[in-house]
Amino acid sequence: MSKNYVQIDPKDNIIVAITYLPKNTFVDVAGKTFTLQEDIKQKHKFALNDFNVGDELFMYGVLIGKAVLPIQKGTAITIENVKHASAEFNDSKEKFSWSAPDASNFKGRTFSGYHRKDGKVGTANYWLVIPLTFCENRNIDVLEGALSEKLGYQTKKDFAVDTDALISQYKSGASTEDIYNTPIITTKEEMSKNRLFPNVDGIKFLKHDGGCGGIRQDSETLCKLLAGYIANPNVAGATIFSLGCQNAQIEMMQNALKTIAPSCDKTVHYLEQQKSTSERNLIEEAVKHTFTGLIEANKIVRQPAPLSKLVLGLECGGSDGFSGISANPALGYASDLLVALGGSPVLSEFPELNGVEQEIINRCETEEDSNKFYDLMRAYSAAAVAVGSGFENNPSPGNIKDGLITDAMKSAGAAKKGGTSPVVQVLDYTEQATKPGLNLLCTPGNDVESTTGLVGSGCNVVVFTTGLGTPTGNPVAPVLKMSSNTNLYERMNDIIDINAGTVITGEDTIESMGEKILDHIIKVASGEVASKAVLHGNNDFIPWKRGVSL
Numbered sequence: 001m002s003k004n005y006v007q008i009d010p011k012d013n014i015i016v017a018i019t020y021l022p023k024n025t026f027v028d029v030a031g032k033t034f035t036l037q038e039d040i041k042q043k044h045k046f047a048l049n050d051f052n053v054g055d056e057l058f059m060y061g062v063l064i065g066k067a068v069l070p071i072q073k074g075t076a077i078t079i080e081n082v083k084h085a086s087a088e089f090n091d092s093k094e095k096f097s098w099s100a101p102d103a104s105n106f107k108g109r110t111f112s113g114y115h116r117k118d119g120k121v122g123t124a125n126y127w128l129v130i131p132l133t134f135c136e137n138r139n140i141d142v143l144e145g146a147l148s149e150k151l152g153y154q155t156k157k158d159f160a161v162d163t164d165a166l167i168s169q170y171k172s173g174a175s176t177e178d179i180y181n182t183p184i185i186t187t188k189e190e191m192s193k194n195r196l197f198p199n200v201d202g203i204k205f206l207k208h209d210g211g212c213g214g215i216r217q218d219s220e221t222l223c224k225l226l227a228g229y230i231a232n233p234n235v236a237g238a239t240i241f242s243l244g245c246q247n248a249q250i251e252m253m254q255n256a257l258k259t260i261a262p263s264c265d266k267t268v269h270y271l272e273q274q275k276s277t278s279e280r281n282l283i284e285e286a287v288k289h290t291f292t293g294l295i296e297a298n299k300i301v302r303q304p305a306p307l308s309k310l311v312l313g314l315e316c317g318g319s320d321g322f323s324g325i326s327a328n329p330a331l332g333y334a335s336d337l338l339v340a341l342g343g344s345p346v347l348s349e350f351p352e353l354n355g356v357e358q359e360i361i362n363r364c365e366t367e368e369d370s371n372k373f374y375d376l377m378r379a380y381s382a383a384a385v386a387v388g389s390g391f392e393n394n395p396s397p398g399n400i401k402d403g404l405i406t407d408a409m410k411s412a413g414a415a416k417k418g419g420t421s422p423v424v425q426v427l428d429y430t431e432q433a434t435k436p437g438l439n440l441l442c443t444p445g446n447d448v449e450s451t452t453g454l455v456g457s458g459c460n461v462v463v464f465t466t467g468l469g470t471p472t473g474n475p476v477a478p479v480l481k482m483s484s485n486t487n488l489y490e491r492m493n494d495i496i497d498i499n500a501g502t503v504i505t506g507e508d509t510i511e512s513m514g515e516k517i518l519d520h521i522i523k524v525a526s527g528e529v530a531s532k533a534v535l536h537g538n539n540d541f542i543p544w545k546r547g548v549s550l
Contacts, residue, residue: 004018009059009061013047014045015029016321017044018504021036030048036075038075038076042403043321043403045076046076047074050070052070053068064084064406065083066083077405086354086408086411087355087356089357089377090358091370093370094358096363096422100421110306111525112303113526114303116233120233125297126204126234126475127202127237127290127293128205128475129203129204130239131211132223132226132242133212133243133248134208136273139273141207151294152194152196153202161185162184197297205475208222219246221429225453230266231264233460234460236296237297238268239268240269240270240271243273243274250272260430271285302526311344311458313345314345314346314417314462315349315479316417317464318470320485322484327482327484327500328415328465330482330513331465332418333517334517335347337518345439346427349450350442352411352415355408363421365422365424372426380442417465423438423440425439429443439457441457448542449544454477461477463498463521465481465483465500467483467485471538474533474538475541478524478533480497481532
């Protein structure tokens with residue numbers, strides 16, 4: 001993609017500026033030649049022909065907006081002259097066929113993972129500590145303080161200070177000089193090497209603000225989400241705190257786990273504070289249960305597993321005008337490769353499928369799933385309208401600033417993450433991905449709420465594309481950040497794992513970049529390379545309260 005501008009689809013009547021294009025730049029697209037009538041910013045779009053008020057604009061081959069003012073050929077497409085518009089869709093499926101990509105470079109490849117008794121394979125091995133209500137968050141903090149640093153799992157700091165060493169020296173009668181010569185700083189890498197339980201990647205504390213108050217359905221959904229986290233193959237077991245009187249009762253949690261993972265036999269300890277003789281006794285019991293759980297979890301070691309055991313979350317956030325041209329379609333190709341290898345990519349963020357619904361419906365393998373997707377999208381859209389909003393309000397100020405003018409434009413690019421394969425299963429929030437092939441999961445477009453949902457539905461690794469940059473991570477699954485442009489990768493290299501900007505500069509094709517992505521996923525899944533989010537301890541966790549969240 002070495003040109004200064006590009007027409008993505010032959011049907012498109014707006015063109016993407018790959019670089020900054022000054023006024024009077026000569027343009028030659030699809031047999032039309034003209035000069036730009038104004039400066040066009042990088043990542044933004046300009047008109048291929050004249051538009052009257054009401055005329056339709058197309059990008060990625062789909063309707064993305066309508067002109068609200070006359071637009072002259074060679075001028076910029078802006079929020080002032082275009083409004084959101086998306087194609088109509090219905091619940092009837094059209095014929096669809098798919099040719100799988102050549103995945104021969106990955107035939108026979110494996111990743112080194114943690115095998116669970118239910119047949120799933122984890123890319124990590126964690127123990128969870130979970131409150132059933134926000135009232136228990138303080139106890140979660142106490143447990144974290146008691147265990148994390150002592151066991152070598154401190155991730156909030158780049159180093160630890162070993163004051164105990166100085167105390168020991170003082171008690172043994174050491175001189176001032178001896179004390180000064182005593183090393184007391186331990187790096188994060190050293191702490192990891194000195195972990196008491198080397199086969200356990202960490203203890204994760206899933207604090208939240210739910211479990212009581214609100215509507216009963218919120219607590220039921222929360223328990224299903226938490227059950228999904230316990231059932232996730234990256235988890236060995238859990239310690240659960242209950243106050244006792246909250247909506248999210250222990251029995252509700254147990255029933256959710258039985259429903260979501262009937263074959264799950266992981267150790268789960270339930271502790272109820274209102275039945276405890278004191279808070280101290282509660283904490284003592286929790287520490288001992290967790291410690292013995294870690295002993296058992298440490299007995300599990302990584303072993304080779306087929307790539308079909310990868311459940312890949314597909315996520316984007318902080319998108320820009322290049323996201324739908326480089327990072328998202330490259331991830332989509334990696335998704336198609338994984339499908340060809342028997343794996344399970346999961347595409348979420350339903351507000352960001354607005355405008356491509358009919359394509360998704362056509363790709364559904366069963367009528368049941370196409371109807372389910374249709375109903376979920378209609379219900380979600382209606383809920384947004386009912387509170388005075390709508391999908392058209394989805395683009396953020398950052399999206400708009402970097403060239404994503406309408407939601408349909410943003411959505412058409414975001415959907416590219418899902419590749420081109422058939423949809424084998426449509427899931428509502430908290431439902432589990434159980435079928436090989438491309439799954440759809442109903443989540444909001446909110447970055448963390450969506451990523452939280454993906455992992456709760458079984459994803460053992462996530463790739464998160466971004467054009468503007470984000471530090472987002474997850475407590476349980478490694479989240480790989482991929483930049484849509486090289487400038488971002490160079491500026492925020494400390495939090496970005498993969499650079500898809502080479503597609504824009506022409507060093508990579510969508511296909512070659514897709515293979516690089518899958519190769520990097522395998523290394524991270526095997527524990528050979530740590531994602532930047534894991535290194536920085538980004539443990540973002542926000543349950544969706546199923547109200548309207550775009």
